[in-house]
Amino acid sequence: YICAERDMGGFPSWLLYKYPGILLRTNDNNYLREVRSWYAALFSRLTRFMYGQGGPIILVQVENEYGSYFACDHKYLNWLRDETARYVKSDAVLFTNNGPGLETCGAIEGVLSALDFGPGTEDEINGYWTGLRKTQPKGPLVNAEYYPGWLTHWQEAHMAHTDTKLVADSLAFMLRNKVNVNIYMFFGGTNYGFTAGANSAGSGGYVADITSYDYDAPLSECGDPTEKYYTLRDTILQYFPRPNVSLPLPTPKMKIDCVGLFTVGSLLDPVYREKLTAINVTSNRPLTFEALNQASGLVLYETLIPDDIRTDPYKLTVEGIHDRGYVFVDKQFIGVLSRENLVSSMPIGLDKGRTLSIMVENQGRINFGIANDFKGIVGKVYINMQEILNWTMYGIPLDESRLLKLSVLDHRKQVGQNRTIRYDQGDRVQPMAVFHGIFDVHNELADTYLDAHEFGKGVVFINGVNIGRYWPLVGPQKTLYVSRHILKPKDNYLILIEYQKQLENGQCMYFTDAPIFN
Structure with missing residues (x-):
């Protein structure tokens, strides 16, 4: 688990369709089995790069911001520490990372505790370290995620921005006090494909991350140095020798x-849609993306409106749309259902037709705090007060x-x-x-x-x-x-x-x- 504004925090979504009831980041046996299998494959490639083997890896992280997770499962944390140490041995330092004041559930015995935070006043930053010293009296101070910028969600008024002087001043204060600092992000780049995640915030308990991961970082989305880069470079040179490397130049751009x-x-045309459909399933009630073994993209839900519906207009209600539903009747666009904006119902005129189609978009799984973010229609569908059954689902992963x-x-x-x-x-x-x-x-x-x-x-x-x-x-x-x-x-x-x-x-x-x- 890495959070990182990645879909599902970096976890593969197949965990949800292989184990629908899995409790991620806990002592759940299914979860531990998959971690054990993954670590065996991962560390077989990494161990030779550890510092103790002459390589560049000096730190290996055990969990991430677990103090912000609801489970607070210390048995799991201790197991993960031991499983990681089995491969790392003494060839690198094990550490974990939490926000200030969240060590109660996030600290792991025998593992270095680091903090993450952005710029603040000197008193605020000193307070963070004072709090850490209550649970970790000695050892190096590490800000494992020093935020020079921040993430951005769709529907926000502007891209997130953090003042460059504030970032530089707080960095200088930490370096003066011998704090070890990792800048996150130094270069953010792009969440290509369907890799961008989401957060459980806003009126609907869901806000999706944009495609760009520019992050207002020292290097821009395309890798160019920014004003913030040059300012932080000058700050760092006050405390470290100047390396013998040339400054990066902006890359050429074109129109x-x-x-x-x-x-x-059209994805509503059966002949064309067939070329992009991975699965075609019928069910009494709608099935989730995960039940269809589908990670991302779209799922089309289709049914016939019962003949006994005679009210005009009638009210369509979907109990749980994850995340966005585009409603069509007889292939004519009617409107949008939205998890983010709490839009779960709409009126539809009886004259529109009889074939109800709801194309559901996965906008990205929540990557922080909530792990089991199932996608698709996750509840019942009603017209007026009558539940609508007999659905056909077409999985369109857009791969x-x-x-x-x-x-x-x-x-x-x-x-x-x-x-x-x-x-x-x-x-x-x-x-x-x-x-x-x-x-x-x-x-x-x-x-x-x-x-x-x-x-x-x-x-x-x-x-x-x-x-x-x-x-x-x-x-x-x-x-x-x-x-x-x-x-x-x-x-x-x-x-x-x-x-x-x-x-x-x-x-x-x-x-x-x-x-x-x-």
């Missing part, structure tokens, strides 16, 4: 003009391998032969449409940013790489970072799946040379 996006299919099978030639063939997905340029296209575009890079390859500000919500793939989720309707992130290493001089292949907004067939996608975050 790319209009890339026309053309509709090649790169299936999307790559939909080659450009296959797309062109479908557009020519299948009238249900054929559009003229400029036609408005219903949500859940799949678009593709092909573009060349006429100059030298460079980093760039896909500008999604005219789009709604969805996901983008370039040359088979999932570059992440976009959601400019709410922001604050409006662009997606595209590394030059993903691109090639000719025939770059872009696939975009738009969940929510009606787009024009042939609409342009632009790439810009700087991020748009606010």
